[in-house]
Amino acid sequence: MAFKQYQQSGAALMLALWSLAAHAEMRWNFPKPVTPMAEDTLHVHNKFMIIIMVIFLVVLGIMIYSIFNHRKSKGHTPSQFTGPTTRSQVIWTLVPFAILLYIDFILMGIPAYHSVVMMEDTKNGADMVLKVTGMQWRWQYEYMDGDAKGIKYVSNLKTPQDEIDGKAEKNPDYLLEVDNPLVLPVGKKVRVLLTANDVIHTWWVPQFGTARDAIPGFLRETWIKIEEPGTYKGQCKELCGKGHGFMPVVVNAVSEADYKKWVEAKKTELEAASAGADKQWSKEDLIAHGKEVYEKNCAVCHQADGKGIPGTFPALAGSKIINAPIFDKDGKLMTDSHLDRVFNGKNVMPAWKGILNDVDIASVVTFERNSFGNSMGDMVQPAQVKALR
Amino acid sequence: MTTATDVHAHDDHHEHHPAGIMRWLTTTNHKDIGTMYLTFSLIMFLVGGMMILGVRAELFKPGLQLMRPEFFNQLIGVHALVMIFAALMPAATGFANWLLPLQLGAPDMALPRLNNWGFWLLPPAAILLTLPFTLALFGIGDGAVATGWTLYAPLSVQGGLGVDFAIFSIHLLGISSVLGSINIIVTIFNMRAPGMTLMKMPLFAWGWLITAFLLIATIPVLAGAVTMLLTDRHFGTHFFDAAGGGDPILFQHLFWFFGHPEVYILLLPVWGFIPHILSAFTRKPVYGYKAQVYSFWAIGILSVVVWAHHFLTVGMPVPALLYFMYSTMSISLPLAVLFFCWIANMWKGSMSFETPMLFATGWIILFGIGGLTGLVLADVAADAQYHHSYFVVAHFHYTLFAGGIMGVMAGVYFWLPKMTGRMYNEKLGKLHFWLTAIAFNMTFIPQFFLGLAGMPRRIPDYALQFADFNMISSISAFVLGLSQLLFVYNIVSCVRGHGEKAADKPWEGAEGLEWTLSSPPPYHSFTEQPVIK
Numbered sequence: 050m051a052f053k054q055y056q057q058s059g060a061a062l063m064l065a066l067w068s069l070a071a072h073a074e075m076r077w078n079f080p081k082p083v084t085p086m087a088e089d090t091l092h093v094h095n096k097f098m099i100i101i102m103v104i105f106l107v108v109l110g111i112m113i114y115s116i117f118n119h120r121k122s123k124g125h126t127p128s129q130f131t132g133p134t135t136r137s138q139v140i141w142t143l144v145p146f147a148i149l150l151y152i153d154f155i156l157m158g159i160p161a162y163h164s165v166v167m168m169e170d171t172k173n174g175a176d177m178v179l180k181v182t183g184m185q186w187r188w189q190y191e192y193m194d195g196d197a198k199g200i201k202y203v204s205n206l207k208t209p210q211d212e213i214d215g216k217a218e219k220n221p222d223y224l225l226e227v228d229n230p231l232v233l234p235v236g237k238k239v240r241v242l243l244t245a246n247d248v249i250h251t252w253w254v255p256q257f258g259t260a261r262d263a264i265p266g267f268l269r270e271t272w273i274k275i276e277e278p279g280t281y282k283g284q285c286k287e288l289c290g291k292g293h294g295f296m297p298v299v300v301n302a303v304s305e306a307d308y309k310k311w312v313e314a315k316k317t318e319l320e321a322a323s324a325g326a327d328k329q330w331s332k333e334d335l336i337a338h339g340k341e342v343y344e345k346n347c348a349v350c351h352q353a354d355g356k357g358i359p360g361t362f363p364a365l366a367g368s369k370i371i372n373a374p375i376f377d378k379d380g381k382l383m384t385d386s387h388l389d390r391v392f393n394g395k396n397v398m399p400a401w402k403g404i405l406n407d408v409d410i411a412s413v414v415t416f417e418r419n420s421f422g423n424s425m426g427d428m429v430q431p432a433q434v435k436a437l438r
Numbered sequence: 439m440t441t442a443t444d445v446h447a448h449d450d451h452h453e454h455h456p457a458g459i460m461r462w463l464t465t466t467n468h469k470d471i472g473t474m475y476l477t478f479s480l481i482m483f484l485v486g487g488m489m490i491l492g493v494r495a496e497l498f499k500p501g502l503q504l505m506r507p508e509f510f511n512q513l514i515g516v517h518a519l520v521m522i523f524a525a526l527m528p529a530a531t532g533f534a535n536w537l538l539p540l541q542l543g544a545p546d547m548a549l550p551r552l553n554n555w556g557f558w559l560l561p562p563a564a565i566l567l568t569l570p571f572t573l574a575l576f577g578i579g580d581g582a583v584a585t586g587w588t589l590y591a592p593l594s595v596q597g598g599l600g601v602d603f604a605i606f607s608i609h610l611l612g613i614s615s616v617l618g619s620i621n622i623i624v625t626i627f628n629m630r631a632p633g634m635t636l637m638k639m640p641l642f643a644w645g646w647l648i649t650a651f652l653l654i655a656t657i658p659v660l661a662g663a664v665t666m667l668l669t670d671r672h673f674g675t676h677f678f679d680a681a682g683g684g685d686p687i688l689f690q691h692l693f694w695f696f697g698h699p700e701v702y703i704l705l706l707p708v709w710g711f712i713p714h715i716l717s718a719f720t721r722k723p724v725y726g727y728k729a730q731v732y733s734f735w736a737i738g739i740l741s742v743v744v745w746a747h748h749f750l751t752v753g754m755p756v757p758a759l760l761y762f763m764y765s766t767m768s769i770s771l772p773l774a775v776l777f778f779c780w781i782a783n784m785w786k787g788s789m790s791f792e793t794p795m796l797f798a799t800g801w802i803i804l805f806g807i808g809g810l811t812g813l814v815l816a817d818v819a820a821d822a823q824y825h826h827s828y829f830v831v832a833h834f835h836y837t838l839f840a841g842g843i844m845g846v847m848a849g850v851y852f853w854l855p856k857m858t859g860r861m862y863n864e865k866l867g868k869l870h871f872w873l874t875a876i877a878f879n880m881t882f883i884p885q886f887f888l889g890l891a892g893m894p895r896r897i898p899d900y901a902l903q904f905a906d907f908n909m910i911s912s913i914s915a916f917v918l919g920l921s922q923l924l925f926v927y928n929i930v931s932c933v934r935g936h937g938e939k940a941a942d943k944p945w946e947g948a949e950g951l952e953w954t955l956s957s958p959p960p961y962h963s964f965t966e967q968p969v970i971k
Contacts, residue, residue: 284897
């Protein structure tokens with residue numbers, strides 16, 4: 050099977066090499082910058098690359114000259130000097146040192162200083178504050194002020210598993226597509242606060258020229274000011290476990306007016322979703338919705354068939370926790386019960402109360418209790434979850 | 439209270455030694471131990487290489503073809519640990535064992551039994567590191583450490599039993615390195631031939647002396663960090679857990695306080711023996727001996743004060759960022775002095791290009807690329823882009839594969855005739871060099887571009903825009919891996935006594951005490967101390 054794939058890719062390789070020069074996918078430098086920080090970074094990077102290439106070529110040139118001329122086969126007799134002896138030789142040895150001092154601390158050092166100060170100027174003149182929370186293996190975005198205050202949602206990878214496994218044709222946005230992209234207005238300075246729920250992640254969009262770690266239990270900050278509307282993509286770049294390669298960042302930068310429209314629409318959407326918590330749901334509806342929630346959020350660890358990964362992620366099929374009551378006789382949530390584990394988390398299992406809404410939690414719990422061969426037959430109503438908050 | 443009586447059993451086996459496996463288990467001879475270190479290093483180099491070829495095969499094209507991401511993460515981390523701790527460091531220690539007594543005019547290392555123990559800690563450490571792969575096949579645990587070699591908390595707190603195995607493996611490797619270092623320092627300070635002052639000592643000994651001090655200074659910090667990790671994992675401490683008042687970034691500070699000097703621990707022995715090779719094949723004395731010694735010192739000292747440039751994106755105060763940026767840049771100054779000396783050593787010499795010289799010359803050029811890209815990486819703002827991208831992967835392979843392993847290869851070809859008494863096959867040696875140099879560049883130059891275009895490191899699958907460069911890189915990696923078989927062939931055939939007999943001094947321009955002995959040298963190197971004038 051794998052061999053056959055390799056035969057095919059061997060043919061693909063020949064084709065790829067054939068059209069190498071004409072290939073549009075080959076990129077030789079940073080992608081097009083869209084924030085002041087990215088522009089500065091690109092500028093500094095280009096300058097530094099030219100400096101080191103000049104140093105490299107000059108030194109290599111001297112070496113090559115020596116390699117071709119000071120050879121035994123050309124009858125060159127070796128000199129015996131072991132260091133500078135005359136005054137002019139001493140000067141010749143000090144000149145490269147002086148040039149390097151100048152390059153390090155003036156030519157490179159001064160622009161680098163300004164870049165650092167600019168990069169860390171996160172608060173001055175900030176128009177809005179965004180909180181980014183990294184978790185295994187998705188991003189959560191929360192708008193902290195202005196009209197959008199209170200908007201909070203999770204952004205998941207959208208690429209189907211079949212494309213990853215090679216069972217379906219890969220679409221052009223393969224691995225760089227999400228269900229709910231981050232939406233930001235252009236021309237506004239956004240102060241970005243970062244934290245994480247479990248392990249360290251790094252929120253990175255190359256075209257923004259910024260990357261900052263999201264550290265559990267701490268807040269870190271950075272800033273972005275997007276200057277052109279568009280869709281910008283990046284990825285997590287701190288190894289965070291098995292899903293590290295599968296937690297992209299997608300940002301839609303839109304005009305001020307479009308941003309306002311989006312804020313209104315998103316608010317209505319989130320309100321409608323949470324309003325569902327007050328109505329009585331049928332078991333079938335809960336299970337149907339729960340299946341969607343499960344596939345998006347839980348299947349990555351507990352697997353689509355609920356069998357988990359032995360030794361790492363427990364199986365839900367036949368689980369002792371699931372096949373036990375949730376509430377005691379007085380209707381109180383029992384410790385270490387199914388809902389308690391989903392709501393509050395434990396060890397590697399995240400506390401979903403901060404990530405999913407009441408309807409999602411109630412439905413996914415109901416789904417799990419009635420799937421994978423589990424047949425508890427009962428259900429949890431969104432109102433019961435709401436009461437726990 | 440009882441008093442213990444100490445019985446000194448004085449067993450004196452100077453000239454005879456047990457045969458077969460017992461010879462190797464009980465040996466206290468510096469050459470035997472050096473041979474075991476070098477053999478172990480070569481085997482682990484091939485093991486670590488096979489791991490990364492698995493990774494490159496998976497990265498050949500987008501999609502998951504050969505392995506699950508969990509296994510991918512295990513391969514990359516164990517590859518790094520194996521290459522650093524089990525291939526490159528033992529190679530350097532093996533050379534120290536073989537060469538220091540020969541170059542200093544001593545009969546053996548100062549502490550021969552310690553020396554034996556130092557080596558025999560390594561195989562159990564290597565087994566501990568890789569055993570979880572096998573255990574997983576039998577359904578025990580979830581495989582080897584999957585956190586990358588850096589073991590960052592809290593990911594490593596969360597990980598499976600592979601992390602515990604890696605922690606104990608690191609402890610053993612660390613003890614082994616510290617023992618080796620003590621032995622080397624004692625040997626260098628006490629066993630030099632009469633008249634050989636410190637400033638007349640061969641540069642290889644100088645490189646190792648600084649390395650040994652760095653190891654003793656930093657290995658205990660790593661041991662402490664992984665022990666804290668172990669107690670966080672199993673005994674309820676919260677060193678790296680914010681919920682208990684700890685800080686995950688503390689781990690990174692401790693790790694890289696060891697990790698950055700570790701780079702120079704790997705490189706200083708190589709910087710030590712390159713001048714020997716250059717001087718032999720240029721038929722010209724070492725240029726700027728004192729300048730090189732002082733640069734070794736300067737780099738050794740600077741290396742322990744720049745650690746945080748490995749994690750500039752964690753969010754540090756501006757003064758800290760500026761300090762780590764400028765201190766990192768300043769390493770370029772002593773390093774430039776070394777480059778100047780190496781090239782000045784070639785200048786107006788009478789050069790010939792046998793395999794060791796080819797490797798040494800290629801080494802200067804490729805290590806130069808590693809050094810220069812390191813200078814760019816010091817820039818904090820641009821580092822946000824380079825950090826943890828393939829740009830960094832390419833950079834540190836230029837320093838550690840080209841700057842480390844290719845330097846070791848230069849040394850192997852240079853001293854192999856001395857060690858085995860046989861000449862290697864020169865044609866195959868040259869072919870090995872050219873294949874290695876070209877395939878190495880074809881593997882890692884595309885990775886510079888991948889990093890700039892925005893591909894993060896340590897991902898098992900990637901977006902379609904990165905496909906072409908990855909394909910080139912993967913194919914070249916396989917060529918690079920396969921060409922190492924020539925290296926193995928050359929070594930094995932010399933060891934087995936094939937090939938021409940080597941003269942006592944097979945290289946016309948070679949200088950140093952080791953060339954005054956026979957090839958191979960007698961079992962006890964110098965029975966009478968040579969006198970240096």
